[in-house]
Amino acid sequence: MSTLPPTPPGFDHPEDASVSRSGYLRKPQILSRECVAQSRLFKVESLALRFSNGEERQFERLTGADRGAVMIVAMPDPDHVLLIREYAAGFEDYVLTLPKGLVDPGEDIITAANRELMEECGFGAHCIEPLVELSLAPNYMRHRMQVLLATDLYPKRLPGDEPEPLIVETHAIEELPMLLLREDFHEARAIAALYIARDRMREEKRNNATDFI
Known part of the structure; x- marks a missing residue:
């Protein structure tokens, strides 16, 4: 029964x-x-x-248009990540966050992530891999964002649609607790993405260390 x-x-x-x-x-x-x-x-x-x-x-x-969106954790080396400072109209202030943007028609998420990285940070990436898909306020919208890890960077800039030049900063990924103390770093998706990327890099370092044993 x-x-x-x-x-x-x-x-x-x-x-x-x-x-x-x-x-x-x-x-x-x-x-x-x-x-x-x-x-x-x-x-x-x-x-x-x-x-x-x-x-x-x-x-x-x-x-909205449901075109999809990407957020990029770009790492110039295994210990550092690129963050951008841009004006957030919702808070009427400048915030520190990760590069991100919409997927253009005809693009896949890898192409979109590389384009956004070139437009906002002045770098491309030889290696881009999906990390996780995040939602935002699911009770009120069905927006989803694909988070991607970009490594093996090279200098390349594309013109973007930003109203003013973005400030690009390099931060140690192991200093996330210190970043969280800053008043200008509070976007939940960026925080989650960085912790996920940090754990991925830690795992890779452990695996690489094991290979040499």
Whole structure:
């Protein structure tokens, strides 16, 4: 005889959690969707949802062109990373972050990452590999960003669309705790990307050391 999965903490009955027999929550039904506002870059969409327990809610989310985006952890050597200082209109101030940008039509993420690196940092990379995919505020948008690790850099600059020249800084990747103390370094995606890249480089160093034993 089949049984429902264990009741999640905080629920008196399994059916209260809207859990299917496969153990997953049932997705709500989209009753309607409507564009309530639109700008050059964003569209605000209103969703009417009915959850599997019968509750109905109105949600709003930001949607865009869904072209995809890349963020690049560029390392001129195994111990250092390139960061850029650019104006963030949302905070009305300059922030320290990683180079990033949209994927242009016809590009894959590797090509897009190399182009953005050339435009924003003045370097290309002979080696670019995907690290992780990150989301941002998933309750309000479905934006995803591909994080890539770029190594074996070489000087090359392409013209970009930045309104002013970006300042490029080199930081030791092992000094992340010190970076987090700075008031101008707080973008969550950049922080996550750097920690993931740091762990990848540590693992490679351990593997290389083992090869010499």
